[in-house]
Amino acid sequence: MMNAISLGRMRDPAFTREVEERSGQDISTCYQCGNCTAGCPAGFVYDRQVNQIMRGVQLGLKEQVLKSNAVWFCLGCSMCSLRCPNNIDVARVMETLRHMARHEGDVTVPRVEKFWLSFLDTVRAFGRTWEIGTMALYMFRSLRLTTDLDLAPAALKRHKLPFIPKCAPDEGAAAAGRILARYKERARAKGVRP
Amino acid sequence: MKFAYYPGCSQEGSALDYGKSTGALCAALGIELAEIPGWSCCGSTPAHAVDTQLSAALCARNLDLAAREGADQVVTPCPSCLSNLRLAADRMKEPAFRKGVNELLDAPAAEVLPESTSVMQLIGRVYDADTLASRVKNPLSGIKLAAYYGCLMSRPADVMQFGDPENPTLMETLLSACGAEMVEFPLKTVCCGASFGIPERPLTARNSGRILELATRLGVDAIAVACPLCQMNLDLRQKQAAKAEDAHFHMPVLYFTQLMGLAMGIAPEHLGLDQLCVSAGPLLRKMDAARAAQSAKGTEAKGGKA
Ligand code: SF4
Ligand code: SF4
Numbered sequence: 001m002m003n004a005i006s007l008g009r010m011r012d013p014a015f016t017r018e019v020e021e022r023s024g025q026d027i028s029t030c031y032q033c034g035n036c037t038a039g040c041p042a043g044f045v046y047d048r049q050v051n052q053i054m055r056g057v058q059l060g061l062k063e064q065v066l067k068s069n070a071v072w073f074c075l076g077c078s079m080c081s082l083r084c085p086n087n088i089d090v091a092r093v094m095e096t097l098r099h100m101a102r103h104e105g106d107v108t109v110p111r112v113e114k115f116w117l118s119f120l121d122t123v124r125a126f127g128r129t130w131e132i133g134t135m136a137l138y139m140f141r142s143l144r145l146t147t148d149l150d151l152a153p154a155a156l157k158r159h160k161l162p163f164i165p166k167c168a169p170d171e172g173a174a175a176a177g178r179i180l181a182r183y184k185e186r187a188r189a190k191g192v193r194p
Numbered sequence: 195m196k197f198a199y200y201p202g203c204s205q206e207g208s209a210l211d212y213g214k215s216t217g218a219l220c221a222a223l224g225i226e227l228a229e230i231p232g233w234s235c236c237g238s239t240p241a242h243a244v245d246t247q248l249s250a251a252l253c254a255r256n257l258d259l260a261a262r263e264g265a266d267q268v269v270t271p272c273p274s275c276l277s278n279l280r281l282a283a284d285r286m287k288e289p290a291f292r293k294g295v296n297e298l299l300d301a302p303a304a305e306v307l308p309e310s311t312s313v314m315q316l317i318g319r320v321y322d323a324d325t326l327a328s329r330v331k332n333p334l335s336g337i338k339l340a341a342y343y344g345c346l347m348s349r350p351a352d353v354m355q356f357g358d359p360e361n362p363t364l365m366e367t368l369l370s371a372c373g374a375e376m377v378e379f380p381l382k383t384v385c386c387g388a389s390f391g392i393p394e395r396p397l398t399a400r401n402s403g404r405i406l407e408l409a410t411r412l413g414v415d416a417i418a419v420a421c422p423l424c425q426m427n428l429d430l431r432q433k434q435a436a437k438a439e440d441a442h443f444h445m446p447v448l449y450f451t452q453l454m455g456l457a458m459g460i461a462p463e464h465l466g467l468d469q470l471c472v473s474a475g476p477l478l479r480k481m482d483a484a485r486a487a488q489s490a491k492g493t494e495a496k497g498g499k500a
Contacts, residue, residue: 041385041401045394073394076239077345077385082359089350098243115393116240123241123252127234129203138392147392151430155208158469166206170232175255175300182298183248194244 015062023096029086030054036080036090046070050080050090057093066101072109074098103192114141120180127168127176197316198265198308199227200256200279202272202422203235208430209272209422211466215451216271216313218465222458223329225320227269230259236278239389247291251298253282254307261304268310271451273346273421279310280353312347314420314450315356318364326371331459333373336484337477339453340377340414341365342405344424345385359383365450369418372457377412381405386427391434399438402427406435406443415477416446418453425449429471446474456481 020027030051037049048056048068056065065071071094080090107113118137122130139145167173187194205213220227233256242249257279260268270276286292286307296302311319321329343362351359360383366376386405387398406428409417419425428435429447436443448470455465456478467474 041387042397044400045397073390073397075345075385075388075390075397076243077388078349079345079383079385082349082351091350095242095246099245102244109393111393112390115389116243119238119240120244123235123237128206129235129238131207135392142393150434154471155430158471166203168232168234172232172234175232176234176252178300179248179251179255179298183245183251186297187245 010063011060012062013060015065016057016060019057019093019096019100022100023089023093025088025090025093027054027057027088027093030058030084030088031086033085035083035085039079039083041077041079042070042073042075045073050074050094053097054088054090054093057097065097066104066106067108069108070094071097071101072107072112105193111142111144114138117141122165124177124180125173126165127173128166130165133165195267196263196265197225197227198260198263198268199229200233200236200260200268200270200275200310201229202270202275203238204272204422208426209449211469212271212422212425212449212451214464214466215449215455215460218460219451219455219458220313220317222455222460223317223321225316228263228265230256230263230265230268232259236275238274238278242278242281246285247294247298249278250282250285250291250295253279254286254295254303255299257283257307257310258299258303260308261306265308268308269313269316270310271313271420273312273344274423276310276312277346277354283307283310284353312356312420314347314364314368317454318368321371323367323371326368327373330372330457332457332481332485334369334453334457334481335373335488336375336480337373337416338375338377338412338414339369339416339418340379340409340412341369341382341418341450342379342386342409342424342428343382344419344421345383345388347420348383365418365420369450369453372454374453374457377414379408379412381408386424388423388427391427391431395434396438398427398431399434402431403435403439403441406432406445407439407441409445410441410443414445415480416448416453416474418450419447420450432472444472446470446472446477448474448477 034051037051074094078091115138119134122133184194237249237252348356348359348362370376387401391398452465
């Protein structure tokens with residue numbers, strides 16, 4: 001048994017407890033029926049299926065779970081939660097894992113995070129999202145400069161992408177900006193990725 | 195009951211037509227929508243993907259504004275906004291969570307925050323099928339539709355309270371009252387790929403492709419939707435989806451408010467139909483033809499032989 005993996009050495013029971021606590025879900029009840037995976041619309045791009053993620057959490061395999069691309073590609077559609085026979089809110093577990101991965105600095109699919117941060121930057125600036133602004137920031141951050149260029153003519157022709165952002169009036173933009181600023185400040189004070 | 199209207203950001207950008215048609219339809223139905231002054235973004239998916247309290251704070255600011263306007267309910271056309279608003283209001287009932295959210299706000303949010311509902315549910319509450327049918331001026335007869343709800347409208351079931359989370363039927367009720375024929379659509383609550391069209395195109399193209407493929411096979415004249423992101427994925431991104439499915443689609447994707455608006459006799463230009471990427475022209479012509487045939491029958495019945 002020379003190349004047997006020592007599960008014991010990789011297991012981190014504190015990780016299981018932390019996921020359970022933060023998500024409010026009793027993960028020990030998962031009996032690996034696979035219903036969550038069967039209905040998951042994102043499974044075809046996952047490196048580990050959602051039932052495997054659940055098993056990994058049970059076993060305390062922190063590294064494998066938090067570094068999985070599933071944590072980033074999950075669409076948050078809640079089909080898994082709906083179909084779980086043990087009423088585990090699996091989507092909530094996935095979201096919890098996303099938060100934990102970010103806090104650990106494990107960003108396996110950086111472009112997904114870059115897209116989210118670009119979106120939030122426009123909210124901080126204008127109080128409302130601005131599609132062209134989000135796209136420009138995202139292309140700049142990810143250096144994927146041709147993202148969706150094929151859609152631009154149709155979208156622009158139909159006036160679906162305003163060139164000028166709509167600012168939230170009546171102090172709205174500034175107030176939303178302050179929420180995001182306070183959030184960032186608090187995250188930094190806690191030493192986690194904002 | 196006083197309703198505060200929360201349009202959501204996409205109503206001013208990629209879903210201008212949803213905003214327009216919602217306004218026109220509600221006006222025609224005598225439902226008054228008073229926009230929340232100075233509303234701001236709910237944070238959508240990116241905010242809750244990053245932090246639950248950040249998302250709740252962005253929502254709570256708007257719920258608080260609505261509360262201060264004396265509103266009992268907030269109404270929004272967008273399922274993503276609705277999901278965030280409802281989740282935030284729910285979680286704010288927990289004191290430790292509320293405290294964390296209040297830290298992010300200019301001032302603590304109102305103790306009692308208004309409930310939120312969708313424009314679709316509001317219409318369904320004000321009008322039963324018969325009353326709605328009696329308001330129809332231009333029935334959608336001869337039109338076959340698939341109702342596609344997307345994933346957020348009905349899930350999580352306990353938060354959204356939208357009936358059967360895998361088989362909601364409100365859109366079918368409203369649109370059949372308007373005269374349309376509704377098909378059974380098994381993919382009605384399967385996710386379209388959400389906002390991943392930008393960072394991971396296959397995720398959206400494959401999922402939207404499946405929906406478009408089934409609708410095409412069922413021979414519907416259009417897909418009826420309620421979500422700006424679903425609409426964008428199925429309409430603007432239709433060619434990307436076709437490529438992923440190795441197929442060719444020509445499937446109009448209309449907001450249910452546009453379809454209901456047509457039935458109420460509102461002119462297409464007031465419903466933003468010109469902003470669809472896949473034209474609704476064939477559908478409009480079909481409606482006209484059905485109406486012409488109907489009135490020809492009517493004249494015949496009256497004994498008039500033209
Ligand atoms: S559906 Fe529930 S019990 Fe079944 S594998 Fe998934 S999480 Fe476990
Ligand atoms: S919420 Fe995530 S894991 Fe669950 S079914 Fe949807 S995409 Fe899959």
